[in-house]
Amino acid sequence: QITLKESGPTLVKPTQTLTLTCNFSGFSLSTSGVGVGWIRQPPGKALEWLALIYWDGDKRNSPSLRNRLTITKDTSKNQVVLTLTNMDPVDTATYYCAHRGKNAAFDIWGQGTMVTVSS
Amino acid sequence: SFELTQPPSVSVSPGQTASITCFGDKLGDNYACWYQQKPGQSPVLVIYQDSKRPSGIPERFSGSNSGNTATLTISGTQAMDEADYYCQAWDSSSVVFGGGTKLTVL
Numbered sequence: 001q002i003t004l005k006e007s008g009p010t011l012v013k014p015t016q017t018l019t020l021t022c023n024f025s026g027f028s029l030s031t032s033g034v035g036v037g038w039i040r041q042p043p044g045k046a047l048e049w050l051a052l053i054y055w056d057g058d059k060r061n062s063p064s065l066r067n068r069l070t071i072t073k074d075t076s077k078n079q080v081v082l083t084l085t086n087m088d089p090v091d092t093a094t095y096y097c098a099h100r101g102k103n104a105a106f107d108i109w110g111q112g113t114m115v116t117v118s119s
Numbered sequence: 120s121f122e123l124t125q126p127p128s129v130s131v132s133p134g135q136t137a138s139i140t141c142f143g144d145k146l147g148d149n150y151a152c153w154y155q156q157k158p159g160q161s162p163v164l165v166i167y168q169d170s171k172r173p174s175g176i177p178e179r180f181s182g183s184n185s186g187n188t189a190t191l192t193i194s195g196t197q198a199m200d201e202a203d204y205y206c207q208a209w210d211s212s213s214v215v216f217g218g219g220t221k222l223t224v225l
Contacts, residue, residue, distance in 0.1 A: 037214065039214075039216075046205065046216060046217070046218045046219045047154075047156075047162065047205050047207075047216040047219070048216065049207075049213070049214035049215065049216055052214065060212050060213060060214075062213065062214075063120065063213060096161060096162075103167045103171070104150060104152075104167070104168070104209070105152040105164050105167035105168070105207070106154070106162075106164060106207075107164045107167070107173060108164075109161040109162055110161065111161055112161055
């Protein structure tokens with residue numbers, strides 16, 4: 001059974017860097033075709049893709065946030081870490097990590113973690 | 120940049136068929152998938168690779184994708200299907216989500 005869980009601060013100040021961790025179980029991020037992605041959702045708004053890291057270390061970032069985003073993985077710890085620099089109130093959202101299967105879809109999602117940006 | 124456009128809302132009567140569209144330039148050349156999200160919950164994949172259903176998704180959910188439009192169809196819609204639905208596709212190596220459609224069953 002695949003599960004993912006996001007963790008990190010619930011409140012950050014403007015200009016600070018957000019670091020979120022996705023801890024997962026039930027799969028290995030060294031398995032060919034597998035990836036872990038980050039998606040966020042501001043309150044009452046649509047889903048927005050942020051980043052994706054593949055089993056082979058290949059990384060993809062949203063073009064609109066590319067300069068602010070970093071995604072890394074620790075295969076031995078079953079973790080994927082997302083950092084987002086220079087946080088702004090518009091970055092207030094629920095942040096999800098999700099398993100990207102060989103079917104190229106996000107087939108299992110974490111519960112999400114709400115992050116508020118406020119001074 | 121590649122964009123996916125969905126109608127903001129769709130209404131359907133119980134037992135009827137609901138169709139939710141997703142428009143994108145040459146969308147049919149790529150796989151589309153669909154997610155269901157109920158209030159306060161994480162999204163759930165309901166259709167992948169245009170028309171395939173993950174295990175546990177009812178048969179009343181189906182999908183198609185051709186030309187510039189992907190369509191999610193819910194046959195015999197039930198009250199429990201009331202939710203937000205998002206389409207998703209790939210633009211070269213980037214992920215793109217549609218703006219979401221609120222399905223109301225009334």
